[in-house]
Amino acid sequence: MESSLELTTSLPGTCLPPPRSRIFKIIVIGDSGVGKTCLTYRFCAGKFPDKTEATIGVDFREKVIEIDGEKIKVQLWDTAGQERFRKSMVQHYYRNVHAVVFVYDVTNAASFRSLPAWIEECRQHSLGQEVPRILVGNKCDLRDAVQVGTDPAQKFADSHSMPLFETSAKNPDDNDHVEAIFMTVAHKLKSQKPLMLSQPLGGEGFMPMRKSEEEEEKGVLACSC
Ligand SMILES: Nc1nc2c(ncn2[C@@H]2O[C@H](COP(=O)(O)OP(=O)(O)OP(=O)(O)O)[C@@H](O)[C@H]2O)c(=O)[nH]1
Ligand SMILES: [Mg+2]
Numbered sequence: 001m002e003s004s005l006e007l008t009t010s011l012p013g014t015c016l017p018p019p020r021s022r023i024f025k026i027i028v029i030g031d032s033g034v035g036k037t038c039l040t041y042r043f044c045a046g047k048f049p050d051k052t053e054a055t056i057g058v059d060f061r062e063k064v065i066e067i068d069g070e071k072i073k074v075q076l077w078d079t080a081g082q083e084r085f086r087k088s089m090v091q092h093y094y095r096n097v098h099a100v101v102f103v104y105d106v107t108n109a110a111s112f113r114s115l116p117a118w119i120e121e122c123r124q125h126s127l128g129q130e131v132p133r134i135l136v137g138n139k140c141d142l143r144d145a146v147q148v149g150t151d152p153a154q155k156f157a158d159s160h161s162m163p164l165f166e167t168s169a170k171n172p173d174d175n176d177h178v179e180a181i182f183m184t185v186a187h188k189l190k191s192q193k194p195l196m197l198s199q200p201l202g203g204e205g206f207m208p209m210r211k212s213e214e215e216e217e218k219g220v221l222a223c224s225c
Contacts, residue, residue: 021064023073024189026182027093029118030103031111032081035138038169039103040078042178048170055080057089065183067190074186094125099132099185104153106137106166107145112153119160132188133162136181141168 028036032054041049044061059078064071079093080086086093102118104111115135122133135157137148150166157164165181168174 021071021073023075024098024186025075025077025096026099026101026185027077027079027097028101028103029079029093029121030081031105031108031114034081034103034105034108034111035169036081036103037078039136039138039167039178039181040076042169042175043182044076046175048172054082054085056085058086058093063182065186067187070190072186072190074182076182090121090125094122094127097127097131098189099134100127101134101136101181101185102162103136103138104148105139106148106153107139107142109147112137112148112156115156129161132185132192133160134181134185135160135162135164137164137166138169140166140174141171 028040030036037052037055037059038049040059040061041047041052044063055078057080061076061078063074063076065074066072077093080089100122102115104115106112122131135153137150137153140146150164153166154164163184165177165184167177167181169178
């Protein structure tokens with residue numbers, strides 16, 4: 001995980017509060033085994049993990065990126081796909097969410113068929129249409145095992161106004177691609193800034209999370225970076 005220490009240190013000899021980076025909270029959801037942990041690890045650590053186990057509750061991964069000279073903390077919430085590992089945590093996932101990444105496994109048609117249920121869960125947690133969403137078909141390296149072609153996936157993405165990315169968390173050639181997926185989300189969020197600034201003070205949206213709020217959310221959950 002990249003450090004953002006320089007962003008939280010006061011300038012010597014001044015009484016100014018430390019400059020604070022904005023945080024974009026992005027949740028990654030989809031069936032168990034589709035590769036959410038591998039994708040988020042790939043983006044934050046730059047490699048495919050040696051081994052993964054089913055996520056319990058949620059794991060956090062963070063990466064500080066720079067867009068147009070501004071440092072932004074991308075906070076990925078890698079959620080559990082298994083119902084029994086997620087139900088007590090669900091309300092935390094959806095608080096102050098800035099964007100959602102839906103993941104399915106191109107070699108597992110059932111994980112594609114589950115997408116409407118994941119979209120419905122977002123709706124039930126009052127995620128508005130203004131929250132950017134993207135669709136990711138993972139495990140494209142397993143070419144001989146593909147069950148979900150690009151055409152139905154693209155149709156589904158279009159019908160829900162989401163961009164579609166087909167990728168592989170595992171294929172070393174797709175490293176830039178995985179990076180591009182999350183950078184696309186971050187660029188989109190950053191470009192919405194003027195809109196968010198027109199919101200009343202104290203509104204949620206894109207202002208930096210208050211420290212206590214961030215810690216309160218994370219306090220109940222483990223951080224695995
Ligand atoms: N071939 C291939 N295998 C992958 C890829 N991404 C993940 N896997 C494998 O798929 C399995 C599940 O990956 P995870 O990242 O743990 O899946 P998850 O979506 O986080 O699962 P839960 O935590 O249970 O929700 C692991 O055995 C990974 O090694 C990929 O791009 N290609
Ligand atoms: Mg996982």
